[in-house]
Amino acid sequence: MARGPKKHLKRVAAPKHWMLDKLTGVFAPRPSTGPHKLRECLPLIIFLRNRLKYALTGDEVKKICMQRFIKIDGKVRTDITYPAGFMDVISIEKTGEHFRLIYDVKGRFTVHRITAEEAKYKLCKVKKILIGTKGIPHLVTHDARTIRYPDPLIKVNDTVRIDLETGKITDFIKFDTGNLCMVTGGANLGRIGVITNRERHPGSFDVVHVKDSTGNSFATRLSNIFVIGKVRSGFVLVAVDRRVESEFGAMMITYGFDL
Missing domain, CATH: 2.40.50.740 (Ribosomal protein S4, central domain)
Structure with a gap:
């Protein structure tokens, strides 16, 4: 007889992009139910302990969170397994740091620092x-x-x-051809490019063709596409606003876009 949601997650069954080693323990932190799916999120405990190295153990993460230092999208979160996901803003008031969760080229959540204005x-x-x-x-x-x-x-x-x-x-x-997008799922997770074409398949999955900065084209499902900006006459206007360029600027230069 079931008694509510599962509370455990084996370490070998945890998402690979959490980058947990196999030998440290048997279990991994199971994310709470929240705005992002288990396999598409990064629990707060992993972000603070494994990425930022602000804590050595789960108990230390709990002490940090219970002092109400951590905000996600402007709201205090005390749950150490809260599922933060793509584009979420994590703020640490004590240190004045702000981060936005975005994918790197290998499809893993990266520690991307942003300014207070961008947060x-x-x-x-x-x-x-x-x-x-x-x-x-x-x-x-x-x-x-x-x-x-x-x-x-x-x-x-x-x-x-x-x-x-x-x-x-x-x-x-708008979701239009010629706009800049990031792939948030599938084999091309983390890649950035310009939308070149959309194939409609009624009754099945629509397919979107994307061209990256090196001229390579690839295709993915429409559900995996996240539009992040506009491209006009060779210039990138990320998220409509020029102020956002500082946030995506380093990433765009990595991908070879001309800012």
Whole structure:
């Protein structure tokens, strides 16, 4: 007889991108239920202990979190197994540090430091648009946010920029050919490129063709594409706003885009 959700996760069954060694123990921290899936998230304990090295043990991570030093997307989180995911902003007030979770070229979450100004917003992919009770339009994002009364021009697969303090949409980027995107799933996880074509397959998965900075083309499912900016006449306008360039600038130079 089942007694609620599972509480354990064997270390060998944990996602590979957590980069846990096999010999340190039998178990891995099982992420709590939250806005990101188990295999697409990074628990807070792994970020603080294994990535930042701010703690040596799980107990030390618990002491840090229970002092309410850690914020994710502007909200204090005391759960050490809270599932942080793609584009989440992790803030440590005590040290004045801010991080955004994004993928590296090998599809692993990287420690990407950002400024306090950049930590005020995040980008979210629109997963669903629906009409709720009393005819109120709703929009659901990839991190399980529900936003009422969105701009009628925003459609599924577009990317919205959200002010973390108010939770309101301040800008959006359309899912169009010629725009810059990052792959968030599949064999090409972590790659950045320009959308060149979209193949529609009714009843199956739509396929998107992407061209990266070296001129190599690859294809992936539409559900794996996350639009992060606009490309016009060779210049990259990341996330509509020039201020975001400092955040993605190093990454774009790595991929060879001209800023």
